[in-house]
Amino acid sequence: MAKLTFVGGIHPYDGKDLSKDKPIQDVLPGEVLVYPLSQHIGAPAKAIVAKGDRVLVGQKIAESGGFVSAPIHASVSGTVKTIEPRRVATGDMVMSIIVENDGQYEEVEFGPPRATLAQMNREEIVGAIREAGIVGMGGAGFPTHVKLSPKEPDKIEYIIVNCAECEPYLTSDYRRMLEEPEKLVGGLKVMLKLFPNAQGILAVEDNKPDCIARLRHLTEEEGKISVKALKTKYPQGGERQLIYAVTNRRINSTMLPADVGCVVNNVDTVVAIYRAVMEGRPLMERIVTVTGNAVAHPANFRVRIGTSYNKILEAAGGFRGKPEKVICGGPMMGFAMFGLEVPSTKTATALLALSKDEVSAMEPGPCINCGRCVEVCPGRLIPSRLADYVEHFDEKAFMEYQGMECCECGCCSYVCPAKRPLTQQIKSMRKIQLAKRKK
C-alpha cells in the first residue's frame, strides 16, 4: 500500500534522537511568572485580577475578549505583581499579568470529576473547553472551542488528531503519546461525542512505530477510532497536507477544515480537552522540548505556562558552548529569539538552541532557476517567482501567481541552493496583503 502523504515536501535532518528517549520531567517555575494576554489567535483576553490580588493554581485571571478568544488561568499560587507590557517569544510587546510565585501551589477546587461523558450534552462539553482556555497547542493557537463549533456539526466526518510532529527536533508530542496515550484517546472520544457522524483518526508519522503500535493496541476495541501511519516528511503535519494525506480532500488558504468535513487538533490540545472535560482542570501546563546541539542535556519538560525560558533552560543544564541562535519552536517554523527572558505560552512547543546559525553563515546568491523550490512546495506554487515579484513589489503578479496560498512552511528556503530567503520574502508580502484586507 502506498503510504499516506502529499506531493512535495522535504527530508531535513530530524535531530529527534537528542531528546526522544527523555521522559517528561517537571520544571520549577521560578519566582515570577508572566502571562501574556494574547497567547492565541483572535481578541486578547481581558484581565480580571488587579495588582496585589492573591491568585491560586487554576484560577481564571483573564477572561475571553470575544468569541474567537480564550481565557487564561494562573499556573501557580501567589500575588499579582503588576500588569504591564512584556516581550514575548515573537519579539512583540504584549500586555501581560505578572504573578509572584509563593511556592505553595495552592489549588482552587476543580470540582468533582464528571460522572460520565454520556450524561453531558454538546453545550456543556464545548463550554468546559472554552472555560478551560484551550487553544491549538501545535503553534497557531486557534481557540479550540471555535474549531469545535462549526455551522453544521452533522457534516463533520473526520476528527483528525495531528500526531505527525513533522518539525525536526521536536519530541513533545512523541513523549505525550508514549506516556499518556489513554488521555489522548480519551480526548478524542470527547470530540467524537460532539460529532455523531464522525470517525476519529490518529495520524502518526511512521518514524514513530512505537507510538503507532501503542495507539493501535489501545484503540483495538474502538469502532470509530483508527490509527493511520503517514510517510515521514516535512510538512506532513501541516493542516492542509494532513487532511489530504488522510482523507484525500483538499482545502486552500481561504477554507477551514470544516469545509471538507474535518476537524484537526494537535496531540497536546486533545490531551488538554480530556483534562478539561473529564477532570475539570483548565489549561495550565504543556510539554516543551528543550533541545539542540547547544543545550547541555536535551530533555522534555512539563512546563507551567508562564515560566520563563531561562528557567526551562536551566532545568536542561543550561547551554553547552556558546549558542548562536535560540528558537522558540522548531527549526522550520519557529521564531528566533533575541534573549531568553520571555515567558512560555500555550503555543510554545520547544526551545531549540543551535551552536551555529546556518542562515547567516550563507550569503544568498542569484537564483539559477533550478526549480527545487517548485518541486518541494506543498502548495504547488513557484516560490522563486513569487519572491521575485516581492522584490519588485509587483502585487498584481504576486496575487496572480497565488502567493496568498503559501503556508510559510519554509521548504523553499530550505532547499534553495542559492540560499535565497524565499519564505521570508513571500511571508512579508502576505502580511502586507493580509493587513490590506483587514482595512
Added chain:
Amino acid sequence: MRNLYSRAVKFAAMTMTDIARESGHRAGFCDCEYKILGEYIMSELFKVSSNPHIRSRATTNGLMLAVIIALMPAAGFGIYNFGPRAIAVILVTIISTVLTEFLFGLYKCGKNRPQEKETRSGEKSVSGMEQVSLVKTIFEKTTITDLSAVVTGLLLALNLPVTMPLWMAALGGVFAILVVKMLFGGLGQNFMNPALAARCFLLLSFPTAMTAFDCDIYTGATPLAALKAGEQVDTLNMFIGRTAGTIGETSVIALLIGACFLILMGVIDFRIPGSYIGTFILFVIIFGGHGFDPVYLAAQISGGGLMLGAFFMATDYVTRPITIKGQYVFGIFLGLMTGIFRIFGPGAEGVSYAIILGNLLVPLIEKFTKPTAFGYRKGGKHGEK
C-alpha cells in the same frame, strides 16, 4: 565583535518589520523597531532571522561541480578519441569563458569603486591591507567562483570539432559569457544556453571550420550525415563513440554515464530528456521514411548531439521552464523541432537550433503551464470538491 552586533541588529530590524506588519501597527512600526534596538544593542544577543532556521547542503557551486564531474567521461573520451589537440580546445574555451567573466566582473567592480572609496574615506589603512581587501572584493564581486563559467566553457568545447582554430574557440567563449550571459545580468538571467548560443554563433560565422570533421583519425562525413545520404553506419561504433564529430558528442556511453551520475545526484531528472528523446523517436518512426527500423532509430539517437543536448544542454536550469508541466512541453517541443530539422532540414544536425529555439519559448511555456495552487477551487471557496 562590532560586526556581529551590526549583523544582529540588521536581522533584528528585518524581523521587526515582519512583526510590525503582522500586527498591523504600520504607523507605530518605527517606534517599535528603535525601542527594540535600543534595548538590546548593548546586551548579549542571539542571532535572529525569519524561518526556516536550517538550510539544505546543496549549493550553486556544488551543482556546477556535479555537472563538471558528469561531463568528465565525455571529455575524457573526446581526448582519447581525437588526441591531445582536444585538450587544447577544451583548455582554451574554459580559460576564455572564465577570463571573460573575471574581466567583466573587474570592470563592474571598477565602476563601483568611487562609492566604496567615499565610505572608506574616514578610515586610514595600510595600503597593503587595502590591496588585499581589494583583491578580496574583486573575487567577491566577480562570479567566477560559482563555477558556472567553467561549465559553459567545457560544454562549448565539447560542442566544437577538434580541428577548430583555437582563436575561434576563444572567441566563442567570449561570446557565450559576454554577450549571452553577462550583458543580460549574469548567472540566472541569460535567456539562452550560453554554450549553445556560442556554438550557433560560430556555426553561422565560420561554417567551414565548424563542420570540418576531417582529422588525422577520421575522414569523411559524420555518421549522421552519412545516414542522411543513405549510407550504412556502424551503430556499435557510434554507441562507443569511435566516429567523427565534435569533441564531446560522439560517445553515447560516456554521456550516459555522466547523465546517470547527475540523475543519481538529483541534479537533473528524466522529465526533459525523457520527453525530448521519446518525442524524437516517435517523430522519426512516423516521418523518418524507415518506419520502425531499430538500426536506423539507434543511429538517429546515438548520432549527432542528441545525447549531449538532451541530458546536458536542454536540462540547463536557467534556460528551461521552471514549471513541471512546462518541462514536459519543453521536451516535446525540442523532440519535434529536432525531428523536423534532421529529417526535413538541409543539414543532418538539429539539436543546437532546436534547443536555442526552445529556450526562446520558455517564458511563453511557463505562462501557459502555471501550476494551480493546492486546493484551489474555481468560483471561490465552496466550489466543487
